[in-house]
Structure formats: C-alpha cells, structure tokens
Amino acid sequence: MTETENLALFLDKLIEKNCSFAVWSMPGSQTPEILITDKKDLIYPDQFNKLNGQEGFVFAPYQIHAETPLVLLKPGIVKKGFEEILQIDLNEIEHSQQRRPSETQRLIIEKEAYLSDVEKTITEIKTSKLSKVIVSRLIPQARKSESIGKLYLQLFQQTPNAFVYLVNLPKAGLWMGATPEVLLKSEGKTLETVSLAGTQTRRTDSDYSWHTKEIEEQAFVSRYLLDVFYHFNIHPYTTQGPETLESGKVAHLMTSFRFSTKKLAHKLGDFLAELHPTPAVCGYPKSKAAKFITKIEKHDRRYYTGYLGPWRMNDSISLFVNLRCMEIMPDQYILYSGGGITARSVPEEEWEETNKKAGTLLSAIEAVQNT
Numbered sequence: 001m002t003e004t005e006n007l008a009l010f011l012d013k014l015i016e017k018n019c020s021f022a023v024w025s026m027p028g029s030q031t032p033e034i035l036i037t038d039k040k041d042l043i044y045p046d047q048f049n050k051l052n053g054q055e056g057f058v059f060a061p062y063q064i065h066a067e068t069p070l071v072l073l074k075p076g077i078v079k080k081g082f083e084e085i086l087q088i089d090l091n092e093i094e095h096s097q098q099r100r101p102s103e104t105q106r107l108i109i110e111k112e113a114y115l116s117d118v119e120k121t122i123t124e125i126k127t128s129k130l131s132k133v134i135v136s137r138l139i140p141q142a143r144k145s146e147s148i149g150k151l152y153l154q155l156f157q158q159t160p161n162a163f164v165y166l167v168n169l170p171k172a173g174l175w176m177g178a179t180p181e182v183l184l185k186s187e188g189k190t191l192e193t194v195s196l197a198g199t200q201t202r203r204t205d206s207d208y209s210w211h212t213k214e215i216e217e218q219a220f221v222s223r224y225l226l227d228v229f230y231h232f233n234i235h236p237y238t239t240q241g242p243e244t245l246e247s248g249k250v251a252h253l254m255t256s257f258r259f260s261t262k263k264l265a266h267k268l269g270d271f272l273a274e275l276h277p278t279p280a281v282c283g284y285p286k287s288k289a290a291k292f293i294t295k296i297e298k299h300d301r302r303y304y305t306g307y308l309g310p311w312r313m314n315d316s317i318s319l320f321v322n323l324r325c326m327e328i329m330p331d332q333y334i335l336y337s338g339g340g341i342t343a344r345s346v347p348e349e350e351w352e353e354t355n356k357k358a359g360t361l362l363s364a365i366e367a368v369q370n371t
C-alpha cells in the first residue's frame, strides 16, 4: 500500500474509534499534520476572547451556542508528515464513547426560495444603511460507502493552495473543507490578516478582470479590517493587493495586511474576537448584517463561517475562515455555501456562485465515489 492509502486507512480508524482529532495541511504544503487529543484536553471557552493565553487547535463556530461550542483541542499527540503520523500506535488511543452532535434534519432550501431571499436582501440594502450581506444555503449530497480518509486525501491532492482539513469532535461532529481564506496568521514577528471577497470562475489563462460589484464587495472587507486596526491602535501596517487568488474552481480578490506581533501582545484573543466574523462572511456594517442574517437564513450555520487552525502552537498562528466546507452525516454530506450580496447583485448569478463554490468538494466526492 502507498503512504496515501495507509493514511486514509489510519484516518478511517480514528473516525471508527470516534477519537477527537484534527488533520490539516497548509496552503502550498504537501505535508499533513495531525493533533489527536483526549476528552480531558478538549476545552470549551464560553467567549471568543477567552482564547487569550491558550494554545492548541481551534475549531470555532459562526456563533457560540450550546449546540455549537467554541472548541480548543489542547496538544495531545501532535505529528507532522506521512511517516510520523503512520508511526502512531492506534492501540494507545482510547476509543471514545462521547456523544455525536444531534442529527436533526438540516434545513435545505430550494432554488426559488434562495432567489427570493437574495431579492429581499437586495431590497433591504437599497432601502436601509446595509451595504453588504452574506446569504448562505446548504447543499445535500448522498454519502455512499466511500472512505472518509480517502476523501480527505483526494481533497488534499486536488486543492493544493487551500487549508485542507478533517476534524472529528464530540459536540461539533465530523467536518471537512478546503478553505482559501486566512483569518490570522503569524510569520516570525509579523501578523497577517486578509480581506477576501468577490468571486469568478477560475480561468485557465489567469487573465482576470474584475467588475465594480466584486471590487466594492471586497473593499467593504478591507474597510472593516482598517476599522479594527484603528480600534487596536495597529500602525504602521503594510498592504499587498487587491490581487487575484485562485482556489479550487473559483478565483477571488484578496488584499493582505501585515503588522508587527508586538502591537497585539496579550490581546490576540480580543483582536480575534473583534475580527470575527468579517464582512467576507457576515456583511457591512457588521451588526446590522448579523441581525439581518438571523432573520433571512432559516438554517443554523454551525461551524461554517467560523474559523479553525493551529493557535499559538509552537508560537505560531494559522487560522482560516471555515469556508468550502461540509458536515459529514451518516448518510449524507451537507455542504455550506454562500455569497456576498450587494445592491449590484443579480439573484440568478448569486445562485450559480454558490454552486461553483461547492464544486471543489462535490468533485472530490464524485472522484472518490467513482473509484
């Protein structure tokens, strides 16, 4: 068996034993990393800013509720690379009896209902102080007998420039995704956050041009980040972009912002709590958009548009926004996909955009189901 096949089998066994773990790979890296933890090392901070002073792998929801807690996996077994991971002795890992999340039906809306919600959102934007709202929907896909380990490795191979992950947790459940969006990342003494928004189909010639709708949509995110910088007295900072970022079957507009880590000494958790959710996943102005989302979306976003990744492990941070993701249920996958609505949105195009964004996961599922 190849090391990829062995790793797929290993991940399937971890799921079978219902272990709490996260496996991930950084954009551009061919190296999977894993953290496996015991029940006693799972922490549930009751507020986003309670991550101050903690370290581990974070799995954060869009909003903290009893059903969707903020989870920190403290470093138990931590390994990097195929060889190291495959040396882990499965017999030393406890089988977990912890409960899985409630498997109540997830709310799926049909195309007509989605178009009508987008229409209502556009009207609200044109007649109020709202400028942008992200409206999302759930896409179900049948699960057959395919290996989840194989599916993770398929996604890992086909989406090299994303943060590709598989997470299994007692309260959150089993999640997989390939997200292009950095929320907060450290590189030595520098911190980076990005403004990512605006979507078009990925091109083979990389010759992109962007329309006003996407340029404005991304500018709202940048503007919000600068408001947060002002609040935390972050200056100087450098910017790069907007430039095009390709990921999966789509491309986005992205601007990176970098500043010194010193600016946030002891306040990283507070900064993160203010950053999340950005207008890339909520809207602008933020509190008005969040209220409107509660009204218009009938489903619970759960961990979609939350964030995840290594948090201060080995003094380094790599948090990503949980996009292009799905919840893995016993007999189906629930994919989550959304798009930024502005006064210039066209409902039919927004529907198509949510399909395109789901394309990466759907093609990975199809590839594994057909082998």
Ligand SMILES: C=C(O[C@H]1C=CC=C(C(=O)O)[C@@H]1O)C(=O)O
Pocket: 134, 136, 181, 196, 197, 198, 199, 252, 279, 280, 281, 323, 324, 336, 337, 338, 339, 340, 341, 357
């Ligand atoms: C909300 C999603 O994407 C966000 C990130 C990049 C581009 C987006 C857009 O063009 O609408 C969204 O803001 C999603 O993938 O579900």
